Amino acid sequence: DTEVTQTPKHLVMGMTNKKSLKCEQHMGHRAMYWYKQKAKKPPELMFVYSYEKLSINESVPSRFSPECPNSSLLNLHLHALQPEDSALYLCASSQVLGSQEKLFFGSGTQLSVL
Amino acid sequence: DQQVKQNSPSLSVQEGRISILNCDYTNSMFDYFLWYKKYPAEGPTFLISISSIKDKNEDGRFTVFLNKSAKHLSLHIVPSQPGDSAVYFCAASAINTDKLIFGTGTRLQVFP
Numbered sequence: 611d612t613e614v615t616q617t618p619k620h621l622v623m624g625m626t627n628k629k630s631l632k633c634e635q636h637m638g639h640r641a642m643y644w645y646k647q648k649a650k651k652p653p654e655l656m657f658v659y660s661y662e663k664l665s666i667n668e669s670v671p672s673r674f675s676p677e678c679p680n681s682s683l684l685n686l687h688l689h690a691l692q693p694e695d696s697a698l699y700l701c702a703s704s705q706v707l708g709s710q711e712k713l714f715f716g717s718g719t720q721l722s723v724l
Numbered sequence: 725d726q727q728v729k730q731n732s733p734s735l736s737v738q739e740g741r742i743s744i745l746n747c748d749y750t751n752s753m754f755d756y757f758l759w760y761k762k763y764p765a766e767g768p769t770f771l772i773s774i775s776s777i778k779d780k781n782e783d784g785r786f787t788v789f790l791n792k793s794a795k796h797l798s799l800h801i802v803p804s805q806p807g808d809s810a811v812y813f814c815a816a817s818a819i820n821t822d823k824l825i826f827g828t829g830t831r832l833q834v835f836p
Contacts, residue, residue, distance in 0.1 A: 652813065652826035668821060700767055707822050715767030
């Protein structure tokens with residue numbers, strides 16, 4: 611199993627809603643990532659978890675709250691988002707954290723904030 | 725400031741010919757470079773990589789060339805096939821960092 615599974619695939623939410631994005635992998639990878647990709651832009655790193663501990667937070671606003679309940683799961687909790695937060699949110703995993711590792715990406719959650 | 729640049733947003737190539745995708749970078753600390761391929765409604769998938777100690781890496785129809793003095797790398801696909809039609813992202817990382825910096829992508833279309 612070399613898949614990273616993300617749910618939901620699409621999400622529409624209002625600015626007052628609370629929602630969560632979910633990501634799962636069963637490759638035994640110990641590093642998991644959230645990326646944000648806006649249209650015609652490159653994926654940009656948001657958060658990195660290594661061995662279930664938050665390792666990198668790229669100065670992401672607090673309305674995005676990551677959670678890593680165990681080594682296979684990664685969540686992104688969303689609250690009071692703005693329309694400019696509409697984007698494709700990609701989860702990824704790698705065997706361990708480090709510059710030489712290849713990432714396995716999920717297919718993403720397309721988020722629209724109204 | 726974009727540290728990894730793919731100046732061609734799109735490229736169209738005939739089946740069987742060579743596709744050349746280009747990528748430039750500005751950070752001299754980058755020491756590892758990767759190419760990812762992305763189909764619509766799917767996440768990017770790893771294609772090929774190269775370390776800064778090499779100037780060429782080949783894997784089947786895919787070859788990546790690195791010119792450190794010019795801070796330039798390219799991906800050659802030969803022969804191109806219609807199934808290669810996708811968006812290709814160049815990415816780079818610096819030694820002892822945990823971040824990949826991506827380019828904006830080049831959309832390749834291979835037509836029969």
